Amino acid sequence: MGEYIVEMKGITKRFPGVLALNNVQLNLRPGLVHSLMGENGAGKSTLMKILAGVYTLDEGQILLNEKPVKMSGPLDGLANGISMIHQELMFIPELSAAENIYLGRELRTKAGLVSKKLMIEATQKIFDRWNINIDPSAQMKTMSVAQAQMVEIAKAIAFNSKIIIMDEPTSAITEREVARLHEMIRDLRKAGTAIVYITHKMDEVFAISDEVTVFRDGTWVATEKASKMDRDKLISLMVGRELNQLFPKVEAEIGEVILEVEGLNRGRLVKDVSFTVRRGEILGFAGLMGSGRSEVLETVFGIYPSESGTIKVKGKEVKIREPHQAISAGLGLLTEDRKKTGIMGVLSVRDNMSVAALDRFSVMGVLRRPMIDRECEDQRQALALKTPSLEQQIQNLSGGNQQKVLLSRWLLTDPDILIIDEPTRGIDVGAKSEIHRLMGELAKQGKAIIMVSSEMPEILGMSDRVVVMCEGHLVGEVSRKEATQEKIMELATRFADEAVA
Amino acid sequence: MSKVTTNTESLPVVASKKFDIGHFARTYMIVGVLILFVAALAILTQGNSIDPRNLVNVIRQVSAIGIIGVGMTFVIITLGIDLSVGSILGLSAVVAASLAQVPGGSLVKFQGVDVPVWVAVFAGLAVGALAGFTNGILIAKFRLAPFIATLGMMSIARGLAYIYTGDGRPFSGLKPEFNALGQGYLIPNAKVPENGLFPLPVVLFIAVALIATFVLSFTKFGRYTYAIGGNEVAARVSGIRIPRVTIIIYTISGVLAALAGVLWAARIGSGNSTLGQGIELDAITAVIVGGTSFKGGIGKIWGTVVGALLIGTINNGLDLLNVSPFLQIVVKGCIIIIAIIIDERKNSKKA
């Protein structure tokens, strides 16, 4: 057997109006973790979809164990021992976790009938083996993004594939789950699996990878041993220039209280939650996956009706039972789940950007199109959005670029209180520091920002104050000065540890 | 502080304004198909199908499918369906006709009542609005699936039309001013009153299509329609009041069905409780053939207009060719299936 298990040579891929990949290469060795790096829209997902058989290549060649292969569908990829965790979760919401894992490869009884029971048992085994705490018979639609993400991970490793592609597998999960995933990866690596790992989180790259390949604008830039890379070098290869400060905290003057939430209750994940935010302040919401961070803010925003509790904006109590009421009260919410509650896939970038601000963009119901065009164009430039035009359907943008459009959607509504659930999910380093800078600017203008983040450095770097959630309770608050990773983790796991003790 | 901006000019974006022939072909294929059909029929019927009198006839028929299709376009863009339009058409036709009868005849519904023609028209439209509004409430507030809610209304409205006519006999003997709505012209010929320029139903159809185009492309309401079809949850989170928009859309659909009913009754000079049976299928076919996606979020009025012309041409051509009406239904079924397959192909993940 040769040195490489996969060789991709001279790969070119075009989409209407976009040259996504231009004569790129990638070689994978068994038993090594290969990180694929690059800015949003660099072509990482596209290349991996080609390897997994989801897209067909326009030019180039793929060798598996030195033999050329042709793939014309994802099942071909699987048949060749290639599994992929997609960046955009691709499950069927009505089916259970087990059925999704075995989709297209259903387990059958001896009589040849598809057996749910067999699949649930097999899934339970996989979950037990990897310490995943999810009910295999639960419908996917009842799960949080993080749980769904874990199911997708399980799906990829369930079939003893020789090659596993992970396209931003950690974008929706917290440090604990990330650590668990990395344990899994180390096990797989020992077993000789070749792993491609895509992430925008720098520390993960160095924690897990053996080799790194960098792409820029659809072209191959470099492949290096991870031990020969450092953060600065990697970033300059990715963006083509130096980048010094990752969390540029802008000092803003902290003003009067603008939002007061008191005694908020809803179900299991929002229990008697009270907090306040001031003008000019960035309030961080920390906690483990499933601790209720997103649920609290979604309840404040009226996505779910609260069972009890009061919300005051600028000192006045407001009734928020629907998102439009929250928006009128001056709130904005960039939700956690981009696909489910964010993008309108077939609509254009422009429509997606402007949809929440149409009151401002219309006179007596008639659109002010030039104004929309102008402001969307401004956003496109400010966030370095990569799209052939504002006309493009948003579903054709890379994941990070979709996220930028959604951020623009809320910036265009000009809210007093901007809630951002995972502000930089899937966003590259360059744009990330730009978004952080932007958040700082907004705070400086006297807006309040509430940020949920699973990335500890982001929480510590950006927040003026951090509140920590655990199992639906707001368990503590730390100021910027006192905030450390240990302190936050201690609060976040308070109940879990008590239960163990 | 570090200034980070990405150089947008170096993107691998090849001239996007370049003329994309594939896209053009996909967009306007339907127009080509229409021309092909018209030509083929002209040959098969030895020119009968393009006889001016026949054409005017076709276009009058098309206006009913087209007017309903316009409302249906809004509905289907939001991922809904309205099966009740044919029944609403029938109900509105009998209500309007009953109020437009020349007083004194033996078959008059309301003996001794003589209301102005506009009241009759208005009553017809109001019935349609009410039925559509009810659909909207059932879907938006009671969370019924559009298919179920409008299937119920389809049955209810038709039943009411039968009850309203009593013995099932049509209301005829309508006032000439009323009939003029269906039979007249925008610019009548002074010498031959039954001739002229621009038949009124066609003029109204064009007006409805233009207004709808404006609403879909240039108003907030139009954006909301697409947004709901694109992703209803995301639309709600973006502050769109889904129930309100939904109710308005189904009300529009009801009113337009009623308008088609009134025009139809005027055209044939009587109100019959069976009018419009099966027209929902024609209208849905026109919308889908015209490029509106069954998966929501995509659709254009001009496509529906062309779709309606195509369906009207086919209906008429099959009549002229003496194809049995049963076979015609089969043909139309095939067309709708083909249109949906094309839609699937076009809007599934392209790669």
Ligand SMILES: Nc1ncnc2c1ncn2[C@@H]1O[C@H](COP(=O)(O)OP(=O)(O)OP(=O)(O)O)[C@@H](O)[C@H]1O
């Ligand atoms: N189906 C598609 N149709 C048209 N353009 C596409 C399609 N998929 C990807 N593209 C374009 O190809 C380019 C590469 O996209 P890709 O998704 O591979 O980026 P990426 O490196 O994975 O970025 P991210 O970090 O944001 O996920 C982008 O410019 C994107 O807009």
Ligand SMILES: [Mg+2]
């Ligand atoms: Mg990607």
